Amino acid sequence: MPGLHPVGDPVRHIPPASVARLTIYLRALNTLLGEGIERVSSEELADAAGVNSPMLRKDLSYLGSYGTRGVGYDVQYLNRQISIALGLTLDWRVAIIGAGNLGRALAGYSGFVSRGFEIVALFDADQLVVGAEVGYLRVSAVDDLETVLERTRTNMAVLSVPGSVAQELCDRLVAAGISSILSFAPVVLQVPSHVQLRKVDMSTELQILAYHAQRAQEPDLGPISRAQ
Incomplete structure (x- = not known):
């Protein structure tokens, strides 16, 4: 064509x-x-x-x-x-670090597969959570992160963890060869220049939404009235 x-x-x-x-x-x-x-x-x-x-x-x-x-x-x-x-015809194998409510929801979302993303691993540090089944996945211990990443041939990761541990886990992902990371952690992460890091900050998005909602509710007083 x-x-x-x-x-x-x-x-x-x-x-x-x-x-x-x-x-x-x-x-x-x-x-x-x-x-x-x-x-x-x-x-x-x-x-x-x-x-x-x-x-x-x-x-x-x-x-x-x-x-x-x-x-x-x-x-x-x-x-x-x-x-x-967009690279969606490639084989993207995704690990989710953090099996809390958000991590579990992401792991259970069926729409990823149809868009070219396969969730291959789910990690958590809580020993009460490790070993639990989430969909077709069994939660792995974060202590075994590097071993599982290599075994599952993971090439993309999602961080769904508290800010206090996010940088440490991000560093481990980078050291393990993961260069594409999506972070939901409420902190600014530092990564080498070759690593693609995307941050999803829901609180910031809600603040922006609140601003626009407030603006929509303001009466249109016109430029002269607003200047008074």
């Missing part, structure tokens, strides 16, 4: 904001596939993703994709190309 890289072609560097939007386009494309839709225009896909069509076309241009004027995008092919660009 003209304008799209064939499988295996290198993709240019994609800006972080565009990467984030590619995940939204992929979700919209998966919905379209589920509805049996084979082609979609840039306007339709942009509307489904909540962006404008020029932004969508700019984001997709990083994949070499411009669609076909008057025809639009082949949904299945574009879905595949975005998946390749």
Whole structure:
């Protein structure tokens, strides 16, 4: 199909904001596939993703994709190309460190597999929790972290632990060769430059949400009244 890289072609560097939007386009494309839709225009896909069509076309241009004027995008092919660009066609084997409520919920989420992520290990430091079954996984002792990571061929990890132990466990993950880490710990972690670290801070997101909710409830007094 003209304008799209064939499988295996290198993709240019994609800006972080565009990467984030590619995940939204992929979700919209998966919905379209589920509805049996084979082609979609840039306007339709942009509307489904909540962006404008020029932004969508700019984001997709990083994949070499411009669609076909008057025809639009082949949904299945574009879905595949975005998946390749995001690395979702690779074998991602994920370990979750921390088998508390959040860790258990993540381990039991069935949607990861369909998106290319297999949860292969779950760890905890509490001996009352170690050995318990969570779905198809048995909780391993965090003391055995390195051994289990090697045995399960883990290449990605999720930290769902208290802040007091997060850096120590992060350091152990890095030393064990894990270079992709998602952290839910309420602290700022230090990692080497070659390690990709993503942080999910729910309290910060709630604070931002509260700000926007407050703004939405304020009466629109106009620029003059606000200045008084």
